Amino acid sequence: MLKPSFSDLLKSSFRSILKNKSRTILTSLGIIIGVTSVILLTSIGNGLKKYVTDQFDALGANSIFISPGKIFNDNGGFSQSSMATAMTTSFTQKDFNLLKRKLKNSIVMPVNATYADVKSNQAIKKAIEIDGSIEEYGSSNNVVPSNGNGRWFTNEENDKKTPVVVLGYTIAETLFPKSSAIGKKVIIKGKSLKVVGVVDKKGASMGGPSVDDAVYAPFSIVANLAGKEDINTFVIKAPSKDTIESTKKEITKVMLDKYDKDAFSVFDSSQLLNSINSIINVLTIGLTGIAAISLVVGGIGIMNIMLVSVTERTREIGLRKAIGAYPRAILIQFLIEAVILSCIGGATGVLLGYLGTLAIKPFFPAQVTISSVILAFGVSSLVGIIFGVAPARKASKLSPIEALRYE
Amino acid sequence: MIKSSSQNNFKVVLELKNVTKTYTTGGTQFNALDKVNLKIYQGEFVSITGPSGSGKSTLMHIVGLLDNPTSGEVLLEGRDVSQLKEHQLAQIRNITLGFVFQQFNLLAKTSSLENVLLPLLYSDVPKKNRPKIGIDLLTKVGLKEKLTNTPAQLSGGQQQRVAIARALVNNPKIILADEPTGNLDSKSGDEVMKFFHQLNEQEGRTIVFVTHDMDLAKQANRTIIIKDGKISEERHA
Numbered sequence: 001m002l003k004p005s006f007s008d009l010l011k012s013s014f015r016s017i018l019k020n021k022s023r024t025i026l027t028s029l030g031i032i033i034g035v036t037s038v039i040l041l042t043s044i045g046n047g048l049k050k051y052v053t054d055q056f057d058a059l060g061a062n063s064i065f066i067s068p069g070k071i072f073n074d075n076g077g078f079s080q081s082s083m084a085t086a087m088t089t090s091f092t093q094k095d096f097n098l099l100k101r102k103l104k105n106s107i108v109m110p111v112n113a114t115y116a117d118v119k120s121n122q123a124i125k126k127a128i129e130i131d132g133s134i135e136e137y138g139s140s141n142n143v144v145p146s147n148g149n150g151r152w153f154t155n156e157e158n159d160k161k162t163p164v165v166v167l168g169y170t171i172a173e174t175l176f177p178k179s180s181a182i183g184k185k186v187i188i189k190g191k192s193l194k195v196v197g198v199v200d201k202k203g204a205s206m207g208g209p210s211v212d213d214a215v216y217a218p219f220s221i222v223a224n225l226a227g228k229e230d231i232n233t234f235v236i237k238a239p240s241k242d243t244i245e246s247t248k249k250e251i252t253k254v255m256l257d258k259y260d261k262d263a264f265s266v267f268d269s270s271q272l273l274n275s276i277n278s279i280i281n282v283l284t285i286g287l288t289g290i291a292a293i294s295l296v297v298g299g300i301g302i303m304n305i306m307l308v309s310v311t312e313r314t315r316e317i318g319l320r321k322a323i324g325a326y327p328r329a330i331l332i333q334f335l336i337e338a339v340i341l342s343c344i345g346g347a348t349g350v351l352l353g354y355l356g357t358l359a360i361k362p363f364f365p366a367q368v369t370i371s372s373v374i375l376a377f378g379v380s381s382l383v384g385i386i387f388g389v390a391p392a393r394k395a396s397k398l399s400p401i402e403a404l405r406y407e
Numbered sequence: 408m409i410k411s412s413s414q415n416n417f418k419v420v421l422e423l424k425n426v427t428k429t430y431t432t433g434g435t436q437f438n439a440l441d442k443v444n445l446k447i448y449q450g451e452f453v454s455i456t457g458p459s460g461s462g463k464s465t466l467m468h469i470v471g472l473l474d475n476p477t478s479g480e481v482l483l484e485g486r487d488v489s490q491l492k493e494h495q496l497a498q499i500r501n502i503t504l505g506f507v508f509q510q511f512n513l514l515a516k517t518s519s520l521e522n523v524l525l526p527l528l529y530s531d532v533p534k535k536n537r538p539k540i541g542i543d544l545l546t547k548v549g550l551k552e553k554l555t556n557t558p559a560q561l562s563g564g565q566q567q568r569v570a571i572a573r574a575l576v577n578n579p580k581i582i583l584a585d586e587p588t589g590n591l592d593s594k595s596g597d598e599v600m601k602f603f604h605q606l607n608e609q610e611g612r613t614i615v616f617v618t619h620d621m622d623l624a625k626q627a628n629r630t631i632i633i634k635d636g637k638i639s640e641e642r643h644a
Contacts, residue, residue: 005534322506323501324501324530326497401468404512
């Protein structure tokens with residue numbers, strides 16, 4: 001049987017830790033910082049993943065993309081040569097007609113994007129993404145304005161090159177802060193366009209382009225603005241989730257008739273999502289690993305203080321031994337003290353990490369996960385055990401005579 | 408001085424047979440104790456004295472089972488304990504011995520009661536019985552009103568009385584006191600000595616008392632004078 005009992009050991013360990021409150025806080029600080037940053041970084045990583053997933057869901061399910069260049073490498077990651085090929089290749093109106101003919105059950109949409117300043121008579125937004133496509137794009141990407149916010153553009157307007165635009169929510173708010181944007185004019189690259197609709201608010205942006213920050217116009221208008229008729233991307237809406245793979249095969253077959261296999265990529269949003277998530281994972285693990293270094297540093301801090309504590313309490317150890325403490329009782333006592341120190345740090349760190357996550361939530365998607373809490377807390381108590389062993393062994397090996405003689 | 412009755416029964420509590428303790432420093436060997444033979448009888452009040460460096464501390468450590476002899480036997484109630492492992496000795500110390508030190512060695516920022524109960528942490532005494540034992544002992548040493556006081560709030564004499572209560576908490580066979588009055592003024596010192604006498608005479612406790620002060624040593628029933636690691640003289644009061 002363990003003597004003293006575990007509860008007695010716990011009590012006396014807590015007491016000796018509380019005797020030195022400021023030292024306890026300073027000692028735990030390393031662990032606190034380590035655990036806080038581990039929790040925060042994993043929260044940010046997880047939030048980011050959720051955000052990206054949500055964005056892809058919003059992008060529309062069953063969507064297949066055709067892009068110039070080889071975007072994915074054979075391992076599912078992004079290909080390094082993609083940028084170079086993407087710059088030099090683009091698709092044509094002929095490809096569009098061909099795809100439309102071959103894929104009768106799917107909706108084929110050409111998409112072109114250009115970046116330009118957007119002006120109203122009241123304000124200016126610089127370097128805005130202007131997406132050009134056809135009427136079907138609105139419904140298949142959930143960007144058709146709801147009642148009262150105007151309308152999406154039509155294919156007739158595309159064919160007739162009618163200068164109309166649909167504004168993202170934030171753009172409309174900025175350019176027309178005082179009144180409704182609908183019916184007003186905006187100037188893009190010196191051309192005047194009529195606002196026919198405003199897309200509903202889609203949610204917070206992370207700094208990257210989002211629906212709220214985009215401007216949509218008929219394909220022919222954007223082609224005119226960009227000064228080229230070429231098509232950057234095709235978005236193809238498959239009839240259902242089950243037909244995504246077969247549709248992709250069909251598309252590839254059609255495209256291979258005309259293009260080299262490295263000149264284009266056919267992918268769906270899940271593929272893109274997986275690639276982005278794998279990047280976020282690597283980033284999260286890397287950053288968390290760096291944060292975990294401070295856990296080790298914290299552990300060394302605990303070891304240092306425990307060694308000091310053993311020296312300071314040499315007489316106490318000698319006395320305890322003289323009155324009947326066997327070496328293991330002393331070992332366990334000091335080990336428990338080290339573990340308590342690191343657990344105090346761990347618990348405080350978890351709390352601070354949680355509060356920190358709450359604090360950044362309004363600006364950045366972040367989510368505390370149970371697994372990160374368990375991991376951080378587990379690692380910190382493990383650190384306490386590992387770095388507590390050396391001082392505890394030192395204490396348990398002190399001879400009662402030497403210890404009592406120690407001044 | 409009254410001889411305690413039990414000494415007449417000649418019951419030996421602790422016996423040293425040919426005990427030698429050798430220290431090696433810088434390659435030279437030095438016998439701190441040299442073939443010491445000593446019997447301590449139950450109920451006896453023994454003092455061990457001698458000049459510094461004579462080996463009396465080493466003798467006290469062997470008697471207190473804090474150290475193993477290099478050779479020879481240490482018999483506790485007839486059982487040889489000289490070669491036992493550290494954890495076994497710790498257990499025997501916990502059950503059999505009570506220590507009183509010159510420096511009191513009370514835990515700082517810890518109440519008198521908890522200091523007294525400290526040895527019981529390492530014993531089999533049920534937890535619920537412990538507080539009463541401690542309170543009774545502190546009452547006995549006249550510190551009933553100071554149960555919750557920490558050592559810093561007590562005078563030297565009071566601290567030593569807490570330490571004596573602690574030494575008694577496991578109802579030990581032998582009380583070992585190492586210069587118990589060394590850090591006290593003469594009045595408190597006298598009180599502590601009086602208390603040891605009381606414990607010896609009224610309760611028949613065996614007391615081994617180490618001091619360099621010949622006058623104090625003479626207060627015991629038997630005085631063992633040690634010199635150069637050997638018992639040079641034994642005096643009976």
